[in-house]
């Protein structure tokens with residue numbers, strides 16, 4: 202059976218997952234990162250890999266940008282748990298004839314992000330392969346009182362996003378269509394920035410949190426699935442930068458579709474109890490309810506969400 206026939210990446214992970222046996226594992230497979238109870242708090246561990254031809258192309262990513270993105274996407278998963286990143290291990294697969302300058306550029310990006318967040322690179326692995334790949338394993342720490350899982354959302358909570366969406370997908374389309382200019386939008390794809398700032402601000406009161414790696418619709422669906430509830434997303438309230446709308450037009454695309462289903466924006470999605478909505482940063486894009494479905498409301502129309510976000514095997 203092909204992975205596609207099984208139902209894709211998410212079904213595959215369900216199939217291979219097994220529960221942790223150690224009771225100190227607060228959260229294993231199924232969230233943005235794993236949480237392990239330690240003496241004085243919560244240890245976080247996460248890993249994410251970028252593969253040439255799938256996640257990046259050397260035709261439009263500089264080596265430095267590959268390093269930046271590999272790090273930022275992992276910081277984003279730590280931010281999604283309400284934690285602070287600490288130590289990284291970096292595994293790289295390189296072509297046999299790779300120039301040393303490529304690796305220098307890669308690590309310039311890696312260390313720039315490490316310095317920005319106070320992360321130490323403490324190990325890794327170097328090998329060769331048919332394509333370039335980089336896998337970062339990132340550790341972090343969270344407060345014992347409020348690690349932010351996906352499973353805590355409750356009917357009546359408001360759904361917020363930390364910033365504008367759709368830019369990464371618009372940037373990718375610009376590259377693929379070979380359109381000049383729009384460098385600011387293209388950088389949304391090549392140099393994403395994790396929202397550790399927002400995570401620190403909201404970690405104390407959000408009921409669930411996740412980062413936007415697969416698109417807003419997919420992240421809301423994940424939170425609802427884990428929390429046993431449904432939600433309404435108000436599409437008209439999804440924040441999209443005017444430049445991203447312009448870029449989408451230039452590639453004959455739809456900026457809202459990029460925001461909902463594109464992914465890789467690495468903003469945060471979080472659910473906030475009604476008493477905290479007045480102080481929550483970002484944009485309110487919907488509400489959790491006690492149905493089991495995700496409804497997307499746009500203008501007067503309503504659409505029930507069927508598909509998910511990006512699936513590597515779809």
Ligand code: ADP
Pocket residue numbers: 214217218229230231232233234235249278414415
């Ligand atoms: P994210 O998009 O936040 O990085 P993923 O969709 O990659 O999350 O992964 C979802 C969950 O499945 C995470 O808990 C991750 O650790 C786990 N996971 C993904 N791939 C594997 C694998 N090959 N083996 C075990 N767990 C996996």
Ligand code: MG
Pocket residue numbers: 232233277278281411412414
């Ligand atoms: Mg994530």
